Amino acid sequence: MKFNWGTGIVIAFGLFMTFILYFVFKVQSDSKYDNELVVEEYYKHDVHFGDEMIRIQNAHDLAQRPIIKTTSDGVTIVFPDVFVPKDIKGKVSLYRPSTKKLDFEIPISLSNPTLLIPKKSLAGGRWDINMEWQYEGKSYLTKETIYIN
Missing domain, CATH: 2.60.40 (Immunoglobulin-like)
Structure with a gap:
């Protein structure tokens, strides 16, 4: 496999998306990061x-x-x-x-x-x-x- 600029950009973009998705799932599943409303209704x-x-x-x-x-x-x-x-x-x-x-x-x-x-x-x-x-x-x-x- 030949490694060039295009391949590097795709890999970097994929790693960045993985990084962001990891934090989204961590915040949604961990009770330490509760997203509470100021007022219920x-x-x-x-x-x-x-x-x-x-x-x-x-x-x-x-x-x-x-x-x-x-x-x-x-x-x-x-x-x-x-x-x-x-x-x-x-x-x-x-x-x-x-x-x-x-x-x-x-x-x-x-x-x-x-x-x-x-x-x-x-x-x-x-x-x-x-x-x-x-x-x-x-x-x-x-x-x-x-x-x-």
């Missing part, structure tokens, strides 16, 4: 986008907003004194962008103006916090991103 979620923007604007318009901060004990959410803690209802959703398995929700049920999410519940890294809450018939949505060491 994306289009149903998108329909309510306008309502979400109204709730975000309601939270933004508050003179005193809840404060979400990281402490040595975990994540602390402090509501201003103008709110009566027992009248605040809702939920706090913690979303981990890297893996859906770590996502969880905590209901807001307060006796004092502080809600603590223990550090043992949170793996290190980035967390997106969505706090949906109601007070005196008005709905609010607060979104924050925090980093846990």
Whole structure:
């Protein structure tokens, strides 16, 4: 067999295709490379986008907003004194962008103006916090991103 430029290009192209196909199959079969959606029912979620923007604007318009901060004990959410803690209802959703398995929700049920999410519940890294809450018939949505060491 004679080895020339044409033969070399065909062999190189074949090796490149084999290399790419190997990685495609590896990513599709290995659970370490899960391809998860941000939201399960994306289009149903998108329909309510306008309502979400109204709730975000309601939270933004508050003179005193809840404060979400990281402490040595975990994540602390402090509501201003103008709110009566027992009248605040809702939920706090913690979303981990890297893996859906770590996502969880905590209901807001307060006796004092502080809600603590223990550090043992949170793996290190980035967390997106969505706090949906109601007070005196008005709905609010607060979104924050925090980093846990």
